Amino acid sequence: MVPVDRREEFARRLDAVRKRIDAACVAAGRAPGSVELLAVTKTVPAEDVATLLDLGLTAFAENRVQEAEAKAAAVAELRPEARARWHLVGSLQRNKARSVVHWADRVESVDSIRLADALDAAVRRHRETGGRTDRLPILLQYSVDGDPLRGGVPRADLIRLAEHVVSCAGLRLAGLMAVAPLGADPDAAFADVAAAAAALRDRFPQATVLSAGMSADLEAAIRHGSSLVRVGTALVGERPLTSR
Numbered sequence: 001m002v003p004v005d006r007r008e009e010f011a012r013r014l015d016a017v018r019k020r021i022d023a024a025c026v027a028a029g030r031a032p033g034s035v036e037l038l039a040v041t042k043t044v045p046a047e048d049v050a051t052l053l054d055l056g057l058t059a060f061a062e063n064r065v066q067e068a069e070a071k072a073a074a075v076a077e078l079r080p081e082a083r084a085r086w087h088l089v090g091s092l093q094r095n096k097a098r099s100v101v102h103w104a105d106r107v108e109s110v111d112s113i114r115l116a117d118a119l120d121a122a123v124r125r126h127r128e129t130g131g132r133t134d135r136l137p138i139l140l141q142y143s144v145d146g147d148p149l150r151g152g153v154p155r156a157d158l159i160r161l162a163e164h165v166v167s168c169a170g171l172r173l174a175g176l177m178a179v180a181p182l183g184a185d186p187d188a189a190f191a192d193v194a195a196a197a198a199a200l201r202d203r204f205p206q207a208t209v210l211s212a213g214m215s216a217d218l219e220a221a222i223r224h225g226s227s228l229v230r231v232g233t234a235l236v237g238e239r240p241l242t243s244r
């Protein structure tokens with residue numbers, strides 16, 4: 001086999017993912033281009049993220065704080081003129097909040113008042129020492145099945161958590177993020193997510209973002225109103241099993 005150039009492979013995969021997103025939009029009666037693509041780059045080396053930047057992607061998602069911090073710095077060195085945006089989509093321990101506010105443009109995995117408080121305190125401390133002056137954009141991670149082990153806030157606590165985030169001077173409530181439970185019917189799961197997002201937006205009109213859909217289920221998520229899909233495998237290939 002002829003070895004495939006990495007850049008060409010990424011370009012081909014990116015094109016295929018964009019076509020899937022556009023086709024799903026059209027099928028759902030939505031405007032193509034109305035859904036944003038977030039490239040999930042966990043376990044992907046900084047050189048490959050730089051290649052994705054060259055191909056026009058600007059938003060990247062990571063699920064581990066240490067890996068993300070190092071990678072954001074490495075990518076900034078590789079492409080000093082580019083402006084990559086980094087989203088945290090993984091579970092976050094409160095003692096890592098201070099690191100996160102240095103590199104994250106958005107945290108999509110806020111699922112508790114304690115975590116919101118830790119991020120809020122970190123933003124305000126960072127601000128006092130001359131760091132970021134904006135509020136840190138936050139998505140609430142919603143749990144479809146209420147399983148506490150998998151993270152996410154259950155429906156019963158969603159509005160209370162949103163009220164709390166809105167009361168935090170360092171945070172800005174931007175919307176909802178959800179992962180369909182393993183083995184669940186994606187249409188049923190994303191219908192539930194859409195209802196939760198609508199309830200949130202009803203109360204907080206600024207919560208416009210709905211981050212839903214990954215490589216395997218982005219079509220179903222787009223059918224149910226996703227405004228941003230988080231795609232890893234379909235863009236960059238399989239991750240090593242241990243890293244999922």
Ligand SMILES: *Cc1c(COP(=O)(O)O)cnc(C)c1O
Nearest residue numbers: 040063089214215230231232233
């Ligand atoms: C890994 C991950 C993704 C991407 O999953 P793929 O199936 O590789 O597209 C999306 N969202 C979250 C929260 C993830 O951890």
